Amino acid sequence: MSHTDPGLLPKVELHLHLEGAAPPDFIRALAAEQGMALEGVFDAGGQYAWTDFAQFLKTYHRACEVLRGPEEFRRLVEAVLAQSAADGVVYTEIFIAPDICGGGDPVAWAEYVAAIVEGAQSARAAHGIEARFISTAVRNFGPDAAERAARLSAEVAGDRITGFGMGGEERHLRAADFARAFAIAREAGLGITSHAGEVCGPESVAETLDHLRPSRIGHGVRAIESPDLVQRLVDEGIVLEVNPGSNVALSVYPGWDSHPIDRLRKAGVQVTVSTDDPPYFHTDMKHEYRMLAHHFGWAAEDFADINRIAMQAAFCDPQTRSAVL
Numbered sequence: 143m144s145h146t147d148p149g150l151l152p153k154v155e156l157h158l159h160l161e162g163a164a165p166p167d168f169i170r171a172l173a174a175e176q177g178m179a180l181e182g183v184f185d186a187g188g189q190y191a192w193t194d195f196a197q198f199l200k201t202y203h204r205a206c207e208v209l210r211g212p213e214e215f216r217r218l219v220e221a222v223l224a225q226s227a228a229d230g231v232v233y234t235e236i237f238i239a240p241d242i243c244g245g246g247d248p249v250a251w252a253e254y255v256a257a258i259v260e261g262a263q264s265a266r267a268a269h270g271i272e273a274r275f276i277s278t279a280v281r282n283f284g285p286d287a288a289e290r291a292a293r294l295s296a297e298v299a300g301d302r303i304t305g306f307g308m309g310g311e312e313r314h315l316r317a318a319d320f321a322r323a324f325a326i327a328r329e330a331g332l333g334i335t336s337h338a339g340e341v342c343g344p345e346s347v348a349e350t351l352d353h354l355r356p357s358r359i360g361h362g363v364r365a366i367e368s369p370d371l372v373q374r375l376v377d378e379g380i381v382l383e384v385n386p387g388s389n390v391a392l393s394v395y396p397g398w399d400s401h402p403i404d405r406l407r408k409a410g411v412q413v414t415v416s417t418d419d420p421p422y423f424h425t426d427m428k429h430e431y432r433m434l435a436h437h438f439g440w441a442a443e444d445f446a447d448i449n450r451i452a453m454q455a456a457f458c459d460p461q462t463r464s465a466v467l
């Protein structure tokens with residue numbers, strides 16, 4: 143086994159929520175600029191305050207209230223990508239949401255997207271990090287909002303906005319209710335992923351595969367509860383965007399040792415590693431790699447393997463794919 147600090151290896155990240163990556167200090171500074179109190183967002187130590195998944199989503203959306211315009215998002219993208227680059231991330235895919243960027247208004251959305259892309263370009267020039275964006279629907283906003291999000295995502299589909307996905311409250315409605323939104327996004331040529339198998343069990347992953355037809359699943363870890371579903375993931379080559387530190391923080395698993403990422407990988411599932419919402423879950427990519435090495439004995443060649451899988455599953459052009467790794 144290599145003795146290199148795994149935290150120092152190059153990394154590919156496929157699952158990072160832009161607003162969920164905002165450092166608490168960044169949100170606090172914007173709140174101060176705007177004279178907003180942001181009650182209940184921070185704990186006594188100045189970190190994001192939440193107790194369970196539903197509470198986490200509530201705090202998340204409350205913190206978003208200070209992200210008021212394109213300029214705030216440009217600054218946020220620059221800050222998040224500077225941090226990712228410092229953690230050794232060479233390629234990243236970041237979730238954004240039309241419902242959060244302009245509340246679904248198409249003119250505002252186009253301005254937000256321009257600012258987000260500008261932020262990514264300046265981060266690339268400053269730090270060499272390559273970024274693509276996955277535009278997402280928020281599940282608990284319902285199917286109509288999801289279809290509107292898909293249409294807005296289709297309008298900006300191109301070389302920077304390359305995917306469509308869905309996060310939010312997994313217990314809300316069924317995957318089939320969002321099939322039309324995903325069909326619109328697929329038709330526009332966007333790569334498809336969706337959160338499933340994080341809060342809900344294997345049936346949620348199976349329904350997502352059946353009705354939304356993604357090439358990747360956000361989380362998907364609870365597939366481990368169904369051997370048939372694990373085999374299906376292997377057979378269909380579905381890539382999981384696994385966020386172990388997030389799952390442990392949200393008590394999907396009681397600790398790292400019981401997390402199924404290593405078992406899924408050994409069963410032949412294509413797993414990748416990401417942070418989800420790092421400051422909320424007190425993690426970063428260096429920490430994830432170090433914990434995987436510590437708990438499962440993953441070595442440099444294992445990380446090289448998952449990064450290869452991630453780049454093969456990345457929503458980017460072939461030139462970028464081969465240039466990154």
Ligand code: ADE
Nearest residue numbers: 159162309310337418419
């Ligand atoms: N939005 C931000 N983080 C999320 C997560 N872990 N699950 C679902 N929706 C999210």
Ligand code: ZN
Nearest residue numbers: 309337360418
């Ligand atoms: Zn997520």
